[in-house]
Amino acid sequence: GNSVTQMEGPVTLSEEAFLTINCTYTATGYPSLFWYVQYPGEGLQLLLKATKADDKGSNKGFEATYRKETTSFHLEKGSVQVSDSAVYFCALNMDSSYKLIFGSGTRLLVRP
Amino acid sequence: NAGVTQTPKFQVLKTGQSMTLQCAQDMNHNSMYWYRQDPGMGLRLIYYSASEGTTDKGEVPNGYNVSRLNKREFSLRLESAAPSQTSVYFCASSGGTGFNEKLFFGSGTQLSVL
Numbered sequence: 001g002n003s004v005t006q007m008e009g010p011v012t013l014s015e016e017a018f019l020t021i022n023c024t025y026t027a028t029g030y031p032s033l034f035w036y037v038q039y040p041g042e043g044l045q046l047l048l049k050a051t052k053a054d055d056k057g058s059n060k061g062f063e064a065t066y067r068k069e070t071t072s073f074h075l076e077k078g079s080v081q082v083s084d085s086a087v088y089f090c091a092l093n094m095d096s097s098y099k100l101i102f103g104s105g106t107r108l109l110v111r112p
Numbered sequence: 113n114a115g116v117t118q119t120p121k122f123q124v125l126k127t128g129q130s131m132t133l134q135c136a137q138d139m140n141h142n143s144m145y146w147y148r149q150d151p152g153m154g155l156r157l158i159y160y161s162a163s164e165g166t167t168d169k170g171e172v173p174n175g176y177n178v179s180r181l182n183k184r185e186f187s188l189r190l191e192s193a194a195p196s197q198t199s200v201y202f203c204a205s206s207g208g209t210g211f212n213e214k215l216f217f218g219s220g221t222q223l224s225v226l
Contacts, residue, residue: 042219043220044215045216045217049213089154093211097211098143098211099170100155104153105154
Protein backbone atom coordinates (compact mmCIF):
# COMPACT_ATOMS: atom_id res chain seq x y z
CA GLY A 1 0.00 0.00 0.00
CA ASN A 2 0.87 3.66 0.00
CA SER A 3 3.13 4.88 2.79
CA VAL A 4 5.50 7.61 3.92
CA THR A 5 8.79 7.11 5.77
CA GLN A 6 10.52 9.90 7.64
CA MET A 7 13.83 10.09 9.40
CA GLU A 8 13.67 9.48 13.12
CA GLY A 9 14.17 12.44 15.36
CA PRO A 10 14.72 14.43 17.28
CA VAL A 11 16.88 16.62 15.11
CA THR A 12 18.76 19.15 17.23
CA LEU A 13 20.40 22.13 15.55
CA SER A 14 21.87 25.45 16.52
CA GLU A 15 20.23 28.61 15.26
CA GLU A 16 21.23 29.51 11.67
CA ALA A 17 22.23 25.92 10.85
CA PHE A 18 21.13 24.18 7.65
CA LEU A 19 18.21 21.80 7.98
CA THR A 20 17.36 18.65 6.06
CA ILE A 21 14.56 16.31 7.08
CA ASN A 22 14.34 13.22 4.90
CA CYS A 23 11.09 11.86 3.54
CA THR A 24 10.57 8.98 1.12
CA TYR A 25 7.35 7.51 -0.11
CA THR A 26 5.90 4.35 -1.56
CA ALA A 27 2.91 4.75 -3.83
CA THR A 28 1.12 3.01 -6.67
CA GLY A 29 1.07 5.90 -9.08
CA TYR A 30 1.98 9.55 -8.75
CA PRO A 31 0.91 11.11 -5.48
CA SER A 32 0.76 14.71 -4.40
CA LEU A 33 3.21 15.40 -1.59
CA PHE A 34 2.99 17.70 1.41
CA TRP A 35 4.80 18.89 4.48
CA TYR A 36 2.76 19.78 7.54
CA VAL A 37 4.12 21.40 10.71
CA GLN A 38 2.86 21.05 14.27
CA TYR A 39 3.96 23.71 16.75
CA PRO A 40 3.81 22.86 20.45
CA GLY A 41 0.26 22.60 21.75
CA GLU A 42 -1.31 23.20 18.34
CA GLY A 43 -2.83 21.23 15.51
CA LEU A 44 -1.04 20.61 12.24
CA GLN A 45 -0.90 23.20 9.50
CA LEU A 46 0.08 22.88 5.87
CA LEU A 47 3.60 24.16 5.22
CA LEU A 48 4.13 23.42 1.53
CA LYS A 49 3.14 21.07 -1.26
CA ALA A 50 4.14 19.68 -4.66
CA THR A 51 1.75 17.97 -7.01
CA LYS A 52 3.99 16.52 -9.73
CA ALA A 53 7.53 15.37 -10.35
CA ASP A 54 10.25 18.06 -10.21
CA ASP A 55 7.88 20.57 -8.61
CA LYS A 56 9.39 22.56 -5.77
CA GLY A 57 7.18 23.64 -2.91
CA SER A 58 8.30 26.54 -0.76
CA ASN A 59 7.03 28.58 2.17
CA LYS A 60 8.56 30.53 5.08
CA GLY A 61 12.09 29.74 3.88
CA PHE A 62 11.42 25.98 3.71
CA GLU A 63 11.70 24.10 0.42
CA ALA A 64 11.10 20.57 -0.81
CA THR A 65 11.47 19.11 -4.31
CA TYR A 66 9.38 16.20 -5.61
CA ARG A 67 11.90 13.63 -6.85
CA LYS A 68 10.19 10.80 -8.68
CA GLU A 69 13.43 8.93 -9.44
CA THR A 70 14.29 8.62 -5.75
CA THR A 71 10.67 8.74 -4.48
CA SER A 72 11.69 11.49 -2.07
CA PHE A 73 10.46 14.86 -0.82
CA HIS A 74 13.12 16.09 1.58
CA LEU A 75 12.47 19.27 3.55
CA GLU A 76 15.26 21.88 3.65
CA LYS A 77 15.88 25.28 5.15
CA GLY A 78 19.05 27.26 4.83
CA SER A 79 19.06 28.92 8.24
CA VAL A 80 16.78 27.69 11.03
CA GLN A 81 15.44 29.81 13.86
CA VAL A 82 14.39 28.90 17.38
CA SER A 83 10.80 29.53 16.29
CA ASP A 84 11.10 26.64 13.78
CA SER A 85 11.15 24.14 16.65
CA ALA A 86 8.19 21.88 15.94
CA VAL A 87 7.24 18.45 14.63
CA TYR A 88 7.30 18.10 10.85
CA PHE A 89 5.12 15.58 9.01
CA CYS A 90 5.51 14.45 5.44
CA ALA A 91 2.29 13.29 3.78
CA LEU A 92 0.95 12.04 0.48
CA ASN A 93 -2.40 11.95 -1.27
CA MET A 94 -3.44 9.80 -4.20
CA ASP A 95 -5.90 10.86 -6.86
CA SER A 96 -7.46 13.58 -4.70
CA SER A 97 -9.05 11.00 -2.44
CA TYR A 98 -10.07 12.19 1.01
CA LYS A 99 -7.21 10.31 2.63
CA LEU A 100 -3.97 12.02 3.53
CA ILE A 101 -1.31 9.47 4.52
CA PHE A 102 1.12 10.85 7.07
CA GLY A 103 4.60 9.84 8.06
CA SER A 104 5.47 9.39 11.72
CA GLY A 105 6.79 12.92 12.14
CA THR A 106 10.24 14.35 12.89
CA ARG A 107 10.78 16.59 15.88
CA LEU A 108 13.10 19.55 15.30
CA LEU A 109 14.67 21.39 18.21
CA VAL A 110 16.60 24.56 17.46
CA ARG A 111 18.84 25.90 20.22
CA PRO A 112 19.81 29.59 20.49
CA ASN B 113 -11.26 33.66 14.29
CA ALA B 114 -11.97 30.41 16.14
CA GLY B 115 -11.28 28.03 13.22
CA VAL B 116 -11.67 24.43 14.41
CA THR B 117 -12.70 23.98 18.04
CA GLN B 118 -12.47 20.65 19.83
CA THR B 119 -13.80 19.75 23.25
CA PRO B 120 -12.71 18.51 25.69
CA LYS B 121 -8.94 19.12 25.66
CA PHE B 122 -8.23 16.34 28.13
CA GLN B 123 -10.20 13.30 29.21
CA VAL B 124 -9.55 10.22 31.32
CA LEU B 125 -11.87 7.24 30.95
CA LYS B 126 -12.11 3.81 32.47
CA THR B 127 -12.24 0.79 30.20
CA GLY B 128 -15.79 0.29 28.96
CA GLN B 129 -16.95 3.86 29.47
CA SER B 130 -18.35 5.84 26.58
CA MET B 131 -17.81 9.41 25.52
CA THR B 132 -18.23 11.80 22.62
CA LEU B 133 -15.59 14.17 21.32
CA GLN B 134 -17.04 17.32 19.88
CA CYS B 135 -15.74 19.31 16.94
CA ALA B 136 -17.03 22.48 15.34
CA GLN B 137 -15.67 24.69 12.57
CA ASP B 138 -16.72 28.20 11.65
CA MET B 139 -15.13 28.41 8.19
CA ASN B 140 -18.12 27.03 6.24
CA HIS B 141 -16.01 24.05 5.18
CA ASN B 142 -17.65 21.11 3.44
CA SER B 143 -15.25 18.38 4.60
CA MET B 144 -14.37 17.30 8.11
CA TYR B 145 -12.05 14.62 9.48
CA TRP B 146 -11.09 12.79 12.64
CA TYR B 147 -7.50 11.63 13.09
CA ARG B 148 -5.65 9.95 15.94
CA GLN B 149 -1.99 10.60 16.65
CA ASP B 150 0.14 7.96 18.30
CA PRO B 151 3.88 8.07 19.03
CA GLY B 152 5.95 6.76 16.13
CA MET B 153 2.88 6.30 13.91
CA GLY B 154 1.99 9.77 12.75
CA LEU B 155 -1.64 10.61 12.17
CA ARG B 156 -4.13 8.00 11.05
CA LEU B 157 -7.55 8.79 9.64
CA ILE B 158 -10.45 7.39 11.63
CA TYR B 159 -13.46 8.75 9.75
CA TYR B 160 -14.20 11.60 7.43
CA SER B 161 -17.21 13.46 6.12
CA ALA B 162 -16.80 14.73 2.59
CA SER B 163 -19.92 16.86 2.87
CA GLU B 164 -22.87 17.42 5.15
CA GLY B 165 -24.92 14.24 5.36
CA THR B 166 -22.12 11.83 4.42
CA THR B 167 -19.54 9.91 6.45
CA ASP B 168 -16.94 7.34 5.43
CA LYS B 169 -14.42 5.10 7.12
CA GLY B 170 -10.75 5.91 7.16
CA GLU B 171 -7.81 3.68 8.03
CA VAL B 172 -8.73 2.83 11.64
CA PRO B 173 -12.52 3.08 12.17
CA ASN B 174 -13.03 0.10 14.48
CA GLY B 175 -14.37 1.07 17.91
CA TYR B 176 -15.58 4.49 16.77
CA ASN B 177 -18.71 6.08 15.39
CA VAL B 178 -19.23 9.54 13.96
CA SER B 179 -22.07 11.95 13.34
CA ARG B 180 -22.04 14.89 10.98
CA LEU B 181 -24.67 16.83 12.90
CA ASN B 182 -24.76 19.76 10.49
CA LYS B 183 -22.26 21.54 8.30
CA ARG B 184 -20.40 22.96 11.31
CA GLU B 185 -20.23 19.97 13.64
CA PHE B 186 -18.67 16.53 13.42
CA SER B 187 -18.58 14.35 16.54
CA LEU B 188 -16.62 11.19 17.33
CA ARG B 189 -18.05 8.63 19.74
CA LEU B 190 -16.33 5.86 21.63
CA GLU B 191 -19.06 3.44 22.72
CA SER B 192 -16.90 1.23 24.94
CA ALA B 193 -13.45 2.68 25.46
CA ALA B 194 -10.39 0.42 25.42
CA PRO B 195 -6.80 1.15 26.49
CA SER B 196 -5.78 0.86 22.82
CA GLN B 197 -7.78 4.01 22.21
CA THR B 198 -5.47 6.08 24.39
CA SER B 199 -4.27 8.70 21.95
CA VAL B 200 -4.41 12.32 20.91
CA TYR B 201 -7.41 12.99 18.69
CA PHE B 202 -7.49 15.74 16.09
CA CYS B 203 -10.43 17.09 14.20
CA ALA B 204 -9.80 18.88 10.92
CA SER B 205 -11.76 20.55 8.16
CA SER B 206 -11.15 21.66 4.60
CA GLY B 207 -13.00 23.83 2.15
CA GLY B 208 -14.07 23.68 -1.46
CA THR B 209 -15.77 20.94 -3.41
CA GLY B 210 -13.88 17.68 -3.51
CA PHE B 211 -10.68 16.96 -1.65
CA ASN B 212 -8.65 19.98 -0.55
CA GLU B 213 -5.28 19.13 0.94
CA LYS B 214 -5.18 22.29 3.04
CA LEU B 215 -6.62 20.89 6.22
CA PHE B 216 -7.23 23.11 9.21
CA PHE B 217 -6.71 21.26 12.47
CA GLY B 218 -8.03 21.78 15.96
CA SER B 219 -5.64 21.74 18.90
CA GLY B 220 -6.44 18.17 19.88
CA THR B 221 -7.99 16.09 22.64
CA GLN B 222 -5.68 14.01 24.81
CA LEU B 223 -7.56 10.87 25.82
CA SER B 224 -6.36 8.29 28.34
CA VAL B 225 -8.22 5.02 28.84
CA LEU B 226 -7.28 3.19 32.02
